[in-house]
Amino acid sequence: MATRRLGIIMHGVTGRIGTNQHLVNSVLAIAKEGGLPLANGDRLLPDPILVGRNPEKLAALARAHGVARWTTDLDAALADPADELFFDSAFTAGRPALAMRAIEAGKHIYLEKPVAPTQAEAMAMLAAAEARGRKHGVVQDKLFLPGLTKLRLLREQGFFGRLLSVRIDFGWWVFDGEQVPAQRSSWNYRQADGGGLVLDMFPHWRYIVDGLFGRPTAVTCQLRTAQPQRRDERGQPYQVDVEDEARALLDLECGAALEINASWADRVRRDDLLTITVQGTQGSAVAGLHRCVAQALGTTPKPGWNVDVPVAQDLYAQWAPVPDVVVLKNSYRMAWEAFLRHLAEDGPNTTSLLAAARGLQLVEACHASHTERRWIDMPVLTAG
Structure with a gap:
């Protein structure tokens, strides 16, 4: 047995998700346990170097978490052959150029989603990585959440029978900054910075749909800007030029219908900020980020419809919790481990740049559907 060092260039990890999920809960957590078996x-031992523009932030982050290496010189980091993997979680708009520089420098790449603003840019990155023989992946953390893992187990066990429909409900109320500070960064609401709910979140929905329910073949979508005026982090007013609500209906290859309701102007009254409801001929389930409840055909009640009296049945009590039968780690860490296994021992890779391009295919189809007010077909997307 031997320990193999893996140098990782971690760019743009001074933000909340980059620090907490990618650096601390994933890369450093793996390293603290002696590496990935x-x-x-x-054992594969990650050795990160933090790269960014602000030396004070980088130094403080490195010091807080015992990271030995950091730099503001990305060119120097890319030129070091001892660091094999490039990771980026900075702004979407700058990601394609950064990824191309890393590929040209001979690095493997692992990127936050969306990997680019457009499908064409993602396909160009894919072609460049394949031409250089570099391995590539995009973060798909949501598939490793406990609630979604339970859904996948139910599907693999045949619990649902023939799939009838799926509904994804997502979102919460994001304050506009007038009286209460907003809990999402202002760049999310500016097109020039890669903002917009569809570009931000629908790449997630695409890999979730592909991974759990099968390929979507067509979509119709309506977009809205519910809160067109907001205040930024400095309290300055600005105009929102992207959508903050999206409602989409997808046809799935299996014949089921899939509905997405996503909004940053939504006062939540459901089990979780994200819920996925699956209806099948033999059973149904509702999953949040962590919990999942199910109702089989044999335990399905027969409600009566009577508008003259309140509902007597406790409809929530008729669902049974799906138990925790699989021990799971942090979802971002599990995504990292899956990609690192692909990198180190050619393990399967379902998170390639082709998967990322499929997410952007859905994004562009939703935008086209809204603009043209019609259904948009989504053909099979291949690397060729």
Whole structure:
């Protein structure tokens, strides 16, 4: 048994998700446990170098978490052959150029989503990585959440029977900054900075749909800007030029219908900020981020419709919790581990740049559907 060092250039991890999920809960957590165990008994030990523009932030972050290396010189980091993998979680708009620089420098790449503002840019990155023989992946953390893992187990066990429909409900109320500070960054609401609910979140929905329910073949979508005027982090007013609500209906290859209701102007009255409801001929389930409840055909009640009296049945009590039968780690960490296994021992990779391009295919189809007010077909997307 041996320990193999893996140098990772971590760009743009001074933000909340970059620090907490990618650096602390994933890369450093793996390193603190002595590395990632591989099939041959070896261990892959991540050794990150933090890269960004602000030396004070980088130094403070490195000092707080015991990271030995940091730099503001991205060119120097890319030129070092001892660091094999480039990771980016900075702004979407700058990601394609950064990824191309990393590929040209001979690095493998692992990127936050969306990997680019457009499908064409993602396909160009894919072609460049393949031409250089570089491995590539996009973060797909949501598939490793406990609630979604339970959904996948139910599907694999045949619990649902023939799939009838799926509904994704997502969002919460994001304050406009007038009286209460907003809890999302202002760049989310500016097109020039890669903002917009569809570009931000629908790449997630695409890999969730592909991974749990099968390929979507067509979509119709309506977009809205519910709060067109907001205040930024400095309290300055600005105009929102992207959508903050989206409602989409997808046809799935399996014949089921899938509905997405996503909004940053939504006062939540449901089990979680994200819920996925699955209806099948033999059973149904509702999953949040962590919990999942199910109702089989054999335990399905027969409600009566009577507008003259309140509902007597406790409809929530008729669903049974799906137990925690699989021990799971942090979802971002599990996504990292899956990609690192692909990198180190050619493990399966369902998170490639082709998967990322499929997410952007859905984004562009939603925008086209809204603009043209019609259904948009989504053909099979291949690397060729």
